[in-house]
Amino acid sequence: MIKRKELDEGLDQLNKMLQEMGDHVESALAKSMHALMTVDAKEAAEIIKQDPELNRLEEKITELGSKLIATQQPVAKDLRRILVAFRISGDLERMGDLSVDIAKVVMRLEGQTLIKPLIDLPRMSEIVQTMIFESIQSYVQENVDLAYKMAKDDDEVDALYSGIIRELFSLMVGDPKTINQSMLLSFVGRYIERIADHATNIGESVAYLVTGKRPDLNA
């Protein structure tokens, strides 16, 4: 018979580490956007320095999940919970990397003045930060409705991203001197958009955890 206590404690531990990763990613994105708006290379460097912590948590989740599978033979939802922890931690780790990519853009912008006031990028980032928070909440509460609601916000993120690209493109056409910065800012838009995609992946994992079926929320 399964030693339920050890399994339950392990699953709790996985939950906690995923929440910790989620908090970390949410704040890494917020900080990297703040660093971008203020072109603060020091803050950017700090974000890059903290990223290995996320990788370490992802590794710990892989280790603990593997140990639980090997020693506790989980089935049904218990097994899905572990499989989903692997996936979500992978998504969160990539989200962390993308936040680091934004910080690296800030490093390259060091000493420059922004070619335009940033409005849509911070808006995009705010929506995505909420998505990150809600994706983790939907996991913790096993709330599929919240996962679907969160995934819907991705449409708005995609719309904002298209608008940003169009705007930056016309800037570049009007003044070739803005090309370098416009490219970097469009990368930032791309990174935020990718983070949102990973958040919807988390929503899919939550639906799979609860229902046993995997929907496609990115469609």
Next chain:
Amino acid sequence: MKQIMEIDRLNLHYGEFHALKEMKLDIPERTITAFIGPSGCGKSTFLRTLNRMNDLVPGVRIDGSVKLDGQDIYGADTEVETLRKRVGMVFQQPNPFPKSIFDNVAYGPRLHGIRDKARLNEIVERSLRGASLWEEVKDLLNKSALSLSGGQQQRLCIARALAVEPDVLLMDEATSALDPLSTLKIEELVRELKQDYTIVMVTHNMHQAARVSDRTVFFLNGELVEADETEKLFSTPVDARTEDYITGRFG
């Protein structure tokens, strides 16, 4: 797929105690069906109704129908001896007769009137091969069956059951008294046997059910809670009680 056994509205009472309640189950031919559930849930009792092993239990009352190839095994025209030839059984403790290995396997065929030595030789070899025991005992056929290890004895009991060419083989916790390696051998054997036989097994080891069977049936308090493909039952069971049991929340 053909259903070799069809059980419908089967109820079993021990005196006042309602041990099996309104059981309904189809068992497809040449598959492995595993029965799981906590102690006292009725899984072994149910298994025993499939070849009328409960008939002699005092105070037992059985109603409903159990059909083998469309014929009710509790019907007036069914002979228990013929039924048990078609539905063989292997028990938890290996129970070879205190006779030679050869005589153990030849026991059933002899009982059914086969006397020809060459024919018996052929049946014994085929049955022992079928039970993956031939290579280990082919030079020891006249030795006492009791000189074999527990795992070998259990495979001998399987060979003995196969010797009368049954259609269905019932296994009542047939590996629970064996060490892990012997258990693994029997599990592999069972998977091979399903090419020719229909196997119904009761197991206390859920993971054995998950590893070996095609279909799994979960019993609780004399009720048949859920029957489904094993893969489905262990990944996304429909009934919350099934999920609670297979994830170890009770039982």
